[in-house]
Amino acid sequence: MAQPAWDEIRTAFQVARLGTVSGAAEVLGVHHATVIRHIDALEKTLGTRLFQRHARGYTPTEAGRDLLIVAQTTEEQFAQLSSRIKGQGEAVAGELTITSISGIADLLVPVLASFQELYPQVQVRFLTDMRVFRLDYGEAHVAIRVGATPEEPDNVAQPLPHLRTGLYASKAYIAQHGQPKDESDFANHRFVCIDSEANRAPFYRWLRNTIPASAISFRGTDPAALEEAVHQGIGIGFVAAYKSRIAGNLVEILPPRPEWDAPLWIVTHVDLHRTRKVQAFLTHLKEAAKTWLA
Amino acid sequence: MAQPAWDEIRTAFQVARLGTVSGAAEVLGVHHATVIRHIDALEKTLGTRLFQRHARGYTPTEAGRDLLIVAQTTEEQFAQLSSRIKGQGEAVAGELTITSISGIADLLVPVLASFQELYPQVQVRFLTDMRVFRLDYGEAHVAIRVGATPEEPDNVAQPLPHLRTGLYASKAYIAQHGQPKDESDFANHRFVCIDSEANRAPFYRWLRNTIPASAISFRGTDPAALEEAVHQGIGIGFVAAYKSRIAGNLVEILPPRPEWDAPLWIVTHVDLHRTRKVQAFLTHLKEAAKTWLA
DNA sequence: CTCAAACTGTGCATCAGCGCACAGCAATAA
C-alpha cells in the first residue's frame, strides 16, 4: 500500500496548525494552489478526509487532528536534528576515529590522551590493524600512515616528521657478545630481521644487502615480536629511535640514517578534512609531533 | 534559515539504512539519480556531508547516523499514523459529535446512550444550542434538525418520523379551570404561547390565528420555559406528543394534527457521511426512531 | 445595503525535477 509523501504530510500539518490554506502556503513558501493539491493527494492516498473545507479555511477532522499531533513532534524532531547537524560541524565533540598500523600505537596513544583531555566531549576510537583502513569507506576520520606518499584521489595527506630508525642491541646482548667494532665486524654478530623478502622498509633492504644471511639468527613476521627479540638480547635489530629512548636498556649500534627514515603521513578524507573536529586534532597532532624530534 | 524538505530527509534515511543509493531508489520507487540529487540538496542546505561516497555505496557520517535514528522513529510514527487513519474510516471508535436544538435533547439522549453501549469505544459529544451548528465547519458529525428541508449544498439530509405536537394542559390546570368543551370555548381559557411573532412553527401560527390575544396569558422566548409553564398549570399549550406520554400529568386538549407536524431531519456532511462510524449511528438512530411512533 | 478583505478553487503556461541512457569505477569470479 502506497505510503504518503512526507512533504505532503508537512503541508497538511501546517494547514491543520494554521487553519487556512493561504496561511500554510505563506509559511511553507509555496503557492496556495500547491497546498490544495498536496492535501488532495494526501487524502486520496489515505482514503479519508483530513479537513472540512469551507470558504473561511480548513478545519481538521479527527484524522487531521491526529496528523497534527504526530507531525508536530516530527517538526520539532527535524528542527532539532537540523540545528544539531548544522552545529556539529563546528563543535569538537562526538566520535573521533583514528587509525594507524599497530607499530606506532605507543607513539600516538599519549597524543590521543592529551587530546581527549583538551576536548572532554570527544570520544576517541583508536583502530589498529595490519590492513590499511579505508578513509573513503568512512572507516576513520584520520589515518596515520607510514611509508610512501598516499595517492588516493579523495584523501588529503600532510607530512609529519620522519620516523627515524637505528640499529640497537640490548645491554644483555652486549654483555654476552660484546659490541661490534665496525661494520666489518657485523658478520660475527647475531641479527634480528623481518622474515618477508617482500618487505620494502629501507632499513631492512639495507640489512639484507649488508649482513650475511648466516649472521641473521632470528626471523619473524610480526614487527612487535622482532622488537621484543632485540630487547631480550637475542640479537641486534632495528628499533625506532623514539622507542629506544623510552626503553633505556638499549645500546645504539648504528645511529639513525636519513636513508632509513620512514615518512609519516596524516591522511584525512576531503569531506571530513574541513570540519573543526578534525582540524583540532590535526593541529594537536602536529604540535605533539614537534616533541618527537627532541 | 532554510528548513530541509521532508522528502529529502526520507530519501537520506533510506540511503543511510540500506547503504546504497540504488537500494534506496528501489525502495522509494524512484530513479537512483533522484536519490543522488536529494542527498546533494539536503547536504547543501545542512552545510554538512551526510555520507561518504564511494563506488560501493554510501556510508553515513556521524551526521548521517544521527539522521538515521531520528528518521527511523519518524518513519514508524508515520506508518502508524497512516494505518490508524486508514483504519479509522472503517472503525466505529473515537469521537462522535451530535448536535440538535435543545428542545429534543430528551428524545436523543436515550438513543445516544444505547449507541454508546453498542460501541463502547465511541466517545459521544452531544452539543445543543439555540444557534444552528454548521456541519461544513466541522462542528459535528451529525446534526438533528427540525423544520424545513435542509438545503446546504454539501450536506446530505435524511428524513426521520415527523415530530407530532398536540395541545395539552396539566391536571392541575383542569382541576382549576376545567376542560374546554370545544374550540369555541377556547376564548374562556388561558393559553401559553411563544413570544416571537416571527416564529414559524405551524402550530404557533395556528394558535395565533385561532386563539384571541386576550386568552394568551403567558408568553416567553424559551420553549423549555413554555413547556414548564404548561406542566405547572399556568395554561394550555403545545407539547410534543412523545413528551406528553412521558410526563403523565398532562391531559390532551387537542390531539396532534398533521398540519402541526414538524419534519425531523438527520443531516451529515458529505465528507463524513460515508464513514462507517457515521453510518453506524445513522442506522441506530433510524432504528430507534421507529419506536417514537408507537 | 454596499464595499472591501480574506479565503478557496481552477484552467493554463512554465519550469524544475524526474526518468532515461550511458559512462566510469570497483570488486568478484573464472
Added chain:
DNA sequence: TTATTGCTGTGCGCTGATGCACAGTTTGAG
C-alpha cells in the same frame, strides 16, 4: 589476466508539479 556484476555519476529530453491569474464565496465593517 578478462569478463561480469553492481554501484555511482552526469547530460538530455520530457513530464508532472508549480506559480499565476482570475473567478467565486463568505464575513465583517461602514
